[in-house]
Amino acid sequence: MAKRTSHPAGTPSYVDIGSPDPTATAAFYGALFGWTVNDLGPDAGGYAMAQIDGDDVAGIGPQQAPGPPYWTTYISVDNVDDTAKKVEASGGSVLAPAMDVFDAGRMAVFMDPNGAAFAGWQPKESIGADRVNEHGALCWNELNTRNLDAAKAFYTDVFGWSWSDNSEYGEFKVGDRGVGGAMPMGDNHPPEVPEHWLVYFAVDDINEAVAKVKELGGTTMTEPFEAVGVGQMAVALDPHQAAFAVIQLNEPGD
Structure with a gap:
């Protein structure tokens, strides 16, 4: 078991997927990895948390953009607003500006200069993935x-x-x-x-x-x-x- 209580800044700390059918996606990955997938309620807009023995490992939500669905990598940062400025200063772009995710943390979505999308995660109550480097994580x-x-x-x-x-x-x-x-x-x-x-x-x-x-x-x-x-x-x-x-x-x- 590889449980985490924090992720150092600069470390990929979480992943999620936007799906055209979140229920089917949850069933697929749940059966593949042994996840329990819990809907976070109406205020979360259909977003669900995948867990192993009660520990968060990934997220599944409705697809927000056209085209094939994809997994998003979140990188832990100390201040996501500052990260957004660095992304733009270095030739990247901000796809979704910094926003609070309830009390869990603060996030933004970026694209690097070559076209790869990724996200920044500033942890508050949630560090991102509570488990890594084990089956299903x-x-x-x-x-x-x-x-x-x-x-x-x-x-x-x-x-x-x-x-x-x-x-x-x-x-x-x-x-x-x-x-x-x-x-x-x-x-x-x-x-x-x-x-x-x-x-x-x-x-x-x-x-x-x-x-x-x-x-x-x-x-x-x-x-x-x-x-x-x-x-x-x-x-x-x-x-x-x-x-x-x-x-x-x-x-x-x-």
């Missing part, structure tokens, strides 16, 4: 980009990340801890696929997880393969075509 967030150097410069300016010295894959760090990655998009990504953040969920058994995705009406973009030194993973689409990854880690996360 968030364990990695990976930017897929066509301009890795530009992405590194932008996110360093905004969040102060340091990066591993690798031209093929960028691991970003908060202090000495690797908290996510950035990968160049190659020929396997059609031109119409936008730059995006891919969300990884940990699973106990990759083959069982992939079989369950298919059983529940999802599809796989890859069959299980070795992420060298990390574990066995696969990239999948849920029944509404939202992409996500599942990974059986070689070593449990802390």
Whole structure:
């Protein structure tokens, strides 16, 4: 079990998805990961919280924009209004200005200069995900980009990340801890696929997880393969075509 009571600023701390059918999406991921999904009531506009043993792990809500649904990565910040200024000063844009989410926290939605959407989360009563790095929980967030150097410069300016010295894959760090990655998009990504953040969920058994995705009406973009030194993973689409990854880690996360 990897429970959290806080996420350092600059760390991806939460994910949610806007779905054209939140009830069906909750049923799919609930069956896949063992989530209990609780509607937060009419004041929350149909938003629901996915939990494992009462701990928050992800959110599911109605889709707000046209096009295929997608998972949004939230990055923890000390002051989301200041983050919005840094995003714009560094060439990004603000898609949704800073707003309070009841007493849970304050958020804004951004787009980096290359077109990848992400969000900032300023925690108050909610830190974001209470559990990470275990079955059914968030364990990695990976930017897929066509301009890795530009992405590194932008996110360093905004969040102060340091990066591993690798031209093929960028691991970003908060202090000495690797908290996510950035990968160049190659020929396997059609031109119409936008730059995006891919969300990884940990699973106990990759083959069982992939079989369950298919059983529940999802599809796989890859069959299980070795992420060298990390574990066995696969990239999948849920029944509404939202992409996500599942990974059986070689070593449990802390």
